[in-house]
Amino acid sequence: MKKAIVLVSGGMDSCVTASCAKKDGCQLSFLHINYGQRTERRELKSFNDIAIFFNVKEKLVVDMNYFNHIGGSCLTDLKIPVPKDNIDNHEIPVSYVPFRNANILSVATSWAEIIKAKIIYIGAVEEDSSGYPDCRRSFYDAFEKTIKEGTKPETSIKIMTPLINLYKKDIIKMGVELKSPLHLTWSCYENGNEPCLKCDSCILRSRGFKQADITDPILT
């Protein structure tokens, strides 16, 4: 059974990605990153709930709160407000955390090299996403090459992005089909007890469920 690290934020995409890794027959290790995001507390709860659901034995939670010092994103800098109803603006949004996914994949690779995981699964979405540059497959291809160049010769690690070309509605349908625990996930960018339903992430989620003609289990 191949060991795989799944990057699990606590959101819907990474949850469905974990189901894909399980379907692929992998033994799952979960990695969660606190990068100083507003929703850290709530996301970590979802991460732990999802880990229990998948019966994951090997978990790592990493603090990257240096992103608060670096700033420049509404997710990590409390002085920058989270925009509302901004989803059809095609510029890179202010929620973009600079080069975040490279930081995350670097930790994942370091851990993978030690625990001998052969695959890293990440729930990045290029097609129907917020337009982040570090969510494109071309970025993951470049990163895979970097792994090859920067690790031991015997280390071989692939990056799997099973959702990269899917639309949100298809991710939700896939999640339902794979019996993914969508009821345990959290998407909202704000730090409330209930989703705000107005931020980019809430709007993408609710539009996806509507288009899939499925009721969001966290709203029932």
Place this chain on the structure above:
Amino acid sequence: MKKAIVLVSGGMDSCVTASCAKKDGCQLSFLHINYGQRTERRELKSFNDIAIFFNVKEKLVVDMNYFNHIGGSCLTDLKIPVPKDNIDNHEIPVSYVPFRNANILSVATSWAEIIKAKIIYIGAVEEDSSGYPDCRRSFYDAFEKTIKEGTKPETSIKIMTPLINLYKKDIIKMGVELKSPLHLTWSCYENGNEPCLKCDSCILRSRGFKQADITDPILT
């Protein structure tokens, strides 16, 4: 004046690299990483001393102590002893911290994207080094491509490795020529008040000074 981030560990190579960046006419911003290394306390002192020497206004110190949880290296796992007199063994040594430089460059890139630095200087040495895979220029070329793919279209960041092809003795000669503050640097892998003179890093340093026919200022 172009802004450049210099990765400054507190060691000799990064100190000479800072001198190279200054010679290239850059405005220097210094980044130091605590990755849970044994010598963290001593290295941080050298970092701060070197920053004062170069009159650096913009500094960032980042904690990556997750490397202690990941382990697998004698630098970050206190259960693994630091080998002595091991320098001519051509295998990748146990001081290799898995994919460390990718983690470091990722933070540097995130910071560079926000403070609008155009260059990252890193004092990696391929030729006369400990044989770490993430110290080869091919790794930095791959990482540069990853930066291009994973950042905003208007972001343009180069990675400069001015020492990559030099032998230790030539780095020392260059440091002396550029009036680099070698007396402020720290190389030893152990966490003592004086260099142990037996670890890989001490041996590389003393061999370099001997070959350059220069007295190491930290030993006088």
